[in-house]
Amino acid sequence: xxxxxxxxxxxxxxxxxxxxxxxxxxxxxxxxxxxxxxxxxxxxxxxxxxxxxxxxxxxxxxxxxxxxxxxxxxxxxxxxxxxxxxxxxxxxxxxxxxxxxxxxxxxxxxxxxxxxxxxxxxxxxxxxxxxxxxxxxxxxxxxxxxxxxxxxxxxxxxxxxxxxxxxxxxxxxxxxxxxxxxxxxxxxxxxxxxxxxxxxxxxxxxxxxxxxxxxxxxxxxxxxxxxxxxxxxxxxxxxxxxxxxxxxxxxxxxxxxxxxxxxxxxxxxxxxxxxxxxxxxxxxxxxxxxxxxxxxxxxxxxxxxxxxxxxxxxxxxxx
Ligand code: SF4
Ligand code: SF4
Numbered sequence: 408x409x410x411x412x413x414x415x416x417x418x419x420x421x422x423x424x425x426x427x428x429x430x431x432x433x434x435x436x437x438x439x440x441x442x443x444x445x446x447x448x449x450x451x452x453x454x455x456x457x458x459x460x461x462x463x464x465x466x467x468x469x470x471x472x473x474x475x476x477x478x479x480x481x482x483x484x485x486x487x488x489x490x491x492x493x494x495x496x497x498x499x500x501x502x503x504x505x506x507x508x509x510x511x512x513x514x515x516x517x518x519x520x521x522x523x524x525x526x527x528x529x530x531x532x533x534x535x536x537x538x539x540x541x542x543x544x545x546x547x548x549x550x551x552x553x554x555x556x557x558x559x560x561x562x563x564x565x566x567x568x569x570x571x572x573x574x575x576x577x578x579x580x581x582x583x584x585x586x587x588x589x590x591x592x593x594x595x596x597x598x599x600x601x602x603x604x605x606x607x608x609x610x611x612x613x614x615x616x617x618x619x620x621x622x623x624x625x626x627x628x629x630x631x632x633x634x635x636x637x638x639x640x641x642x643x644x645x646x647x648x649x650x651x652x653x654x655x656x657x658x659x660x661x662x663x664x665x666x667x668x669x670x671x672x673x674x675x676x677x678x679x680x681x682x683x684x685x686x687x688x689x690x691x692x693x694x695x696x697x698x699x700x701x702x703x704x705x706x707x708x709x710x711x712x713x714x715x716x717x718x719x720x721x722x723x724x725x726x
Contacts, residue, residue, distance in 0.1 A: 409585035410568040418450045428491030433459045458540040462501050462632030463494050467525045476651040489528040496534045500546045500704035504632030506554035533558035536594040543705030547596035560591035600718045605690040608725045618678040620713035625658040627707035633700050685717050
């Protein structure tokens with residue numbers, strides 16, 4: 408089912424979302440980043456072309472979140488009902504990343520209540536890429552799905568809105584119907600990742616070149632839309648009666664992350680940690696869920712200090 412939105416009326420649509428909840432959208436300042444669009448005037452600053460530096464996972468997995476508090480030795484109830492929020496102009500790579508996080512955090516047997524509360528309150532509205540953003544994108548190789556409620560597709564004077572859920576339809580029911588279903592063409596990219604069975608390339612020798620350049624800065628994992636490693640720590644007052652439990656974003660590139668009780672470190676070398684990140688993205692997740700955990704957004708290559716490019720390494724060196 409499709410709807411039509413005149414470009415000149417796009418702000419009216421976003422204004423209607425502002426009336427229902429908090430609105431977040433990419434804004435171009437020193438970089439493109441998702442920001443809270445608080446006022447009707449701020450709608451003018453919404454960016455329709457750029458690729459956000461930070462992925463929108465922060466609306467579901469903040470850098471630090473309080474899981475619960477303890478007061479006078481008693482566990483306090485945490486209110487898990489959150490007000491609605493809308494995150495708009497999200498690229499298809501990042502929408503697929505949300506679907507991947509959903510798979511992990513909303514497992515029917517073990518849903519994560521903190522993630523679920525945010526996910527239930529959040530609607531992500533996509534925008535289709537008119538062109539590949541730059542030479543780092545390789546989403547065309549990553550079998551991206553139409554994993555969205557709504558996706559805006561540029562058709563000149565208007566946006567065709569591809570509606571894929573009842574939740575999405577409820578937001579656009581007032582807009583005119585498109586005369587016929589016109590599925591948006593999903594992005595193609597000139598950068599291509601050769602699909603290979605990476606189990607055959609586990610030996611250290613395949614990873615030594617990239618490892619020479621990696622400094623374990625963790626930038627790639629912070630910016631990856633599907634990286635979700637976390638740490639849990641208790642922050643107690645000296646009276647030992649009051650405190651809180653926090654979940655903070657961590658990284659598999661950190662040696663501390665793989666250190667367990669008894670001071671045993673599972674991946675003590677930088678090479679082991681670098682290899683684990685790439686293997687998890689491209690192979691281990693696929694072994695279980697039959698799709699890659701990487702959506703080809705290109706951030707981990709685009710913003711790596713050393714411009715380490717695992718796509719190039721896999722394509723050219725893994726033979
Ligand atoms: S951004 Fe580059 S240098 Fe930093 S940890 Fe990732 S791969 Fe290594
Ligand atoms: S591994 Fe790199 S290209 Fe793939 S989703 Fe993460 S940041 Fe994007």
